[in-house]
Structure formats: structure tokens, C-alpha cells
Amino acid sequence: MNNTKIYQYSFASIYRLYVEKVEKKGRTADEVDTVILWLTGYDEKQFREQIDKKADLETFFTEAPKLNPNASKITGVICGYRIEDIEDPLMQKIRYMDKLVDELAKGRKMEKILRE
Template sequence: MENKKVFQYSFASIYRLYKEKVEKKERTAEELDTVILWLTGYNKKQLKEQIEKKSDLETFFAEAPNLNPNASKITGMICGYRIEEIEDPLMQKIRYMDKLVDELAKGRKMEKILRE
């Protein structure tokens, strides 16, 4: 996998795809924001700013205020990779976010998704 290419994807475009995915499964943009805010430590205003300035994924995670300490509890397979075995720290954070969105779209309860 060409990580550099993935890192340059615009968070705004990924966010739009996530939003479409969860709304198709009758989850809300508010729930999507909740899981992203939980993971990254952004607040709603900061998240909106990241979307508006079209940050790439590398910048989005570099500027994230505080990766949730429970993020390491996000395990399993995503895109054919075992999350806990991904060596690149940035790619692992991206896959954490993918996994949370997948769980949301699959109808998991929010407290399970947020590892409470």
C-alpha cells in the first residue's frame, strides 16, 4: 500500500464519504462527529475548520489535540489489515477512524464504539 498517497487525501473528502456511508445505514452525521471527536480530541468548531481548510489526513492527525488513550482498544481487521499490527503510526490512526466509522455503520451501540 502506498501510504504517502493515502496521507495526502483530503479529510473533507473522506468525511463526506463517511457521512454518506453512515447515513445510508440510518446513523447520523452527529454520531459520526461524536466518534471522530472521541478519537481525535477535536471539538466541533475545530473539526469544522479542518473540513473547511481541506486538511490532508496527515495534517488532520498531526493537528489533532489529543488522540484518545483508549484508541489502542480498537482492534480487529480493516481493509485486510489487523489494526493492532499496523506499524506506521499515522496509518494506524487512519485505520482506527475507519474502524469506528464501520462499527457505527454496522449499528453498534455508541458506548461499545467509544470503548466505554
């Protein structure tokens, strides 16, 4: 499966869609930020810089300071694929992020989402 097209998507555009999705379910943009910062290790300033420069998903994850060590605890199915079985490391990180936002939109408690 060739995933290069998704890697070129602008993180800023994906982020906007995430925020819209969770706000429709009564959650906030701050909560989206919390889960993405938890996953990627970005601080708020670095995160905003990625959005402002319209980094693509590949750049966003390549430049991420450090993937959270608990990211491997993110399991389940997203977009028809079992996350823990995805072999491409970049695609797996993208799907981790998708799964966290889905859990947020479904009303899961933040402590559970952040695998605490």
C-alpha cells in the same frame, strides 16, 4: 508499502464518504462527528476548521489535539489489515477512524464504539 498517497487525501472528502455510508444504514452525521471527535480530541470548532481548510489526512491527524487514550482498544481487521499490527502510527490512526465508522454503520451501540 508506500502509504504517502492516502496521507494526501482530503479529510473533508473522506468525511463526506463516511457520512454517506452511515446515513445509508440509518445513522447520522452527528454520530460520525462524535466518534471522530472522541478519537482525535478536536472540539467542534477545531473540527469544522479542518474540514473548511480541506486539510489532508496527515495534517488532520498531526494537528489533532490528543489521540484518545482508549484508541488502542480499537482492534480487528480493516481493509485486510489487523489494526493492532499496523506499524506506521499515522496509518494506524487512519484505520482506527475507519474502524469506528464501520462499527457505527454496522449498528453497534455508541458506548461500545467509544470503548466505554
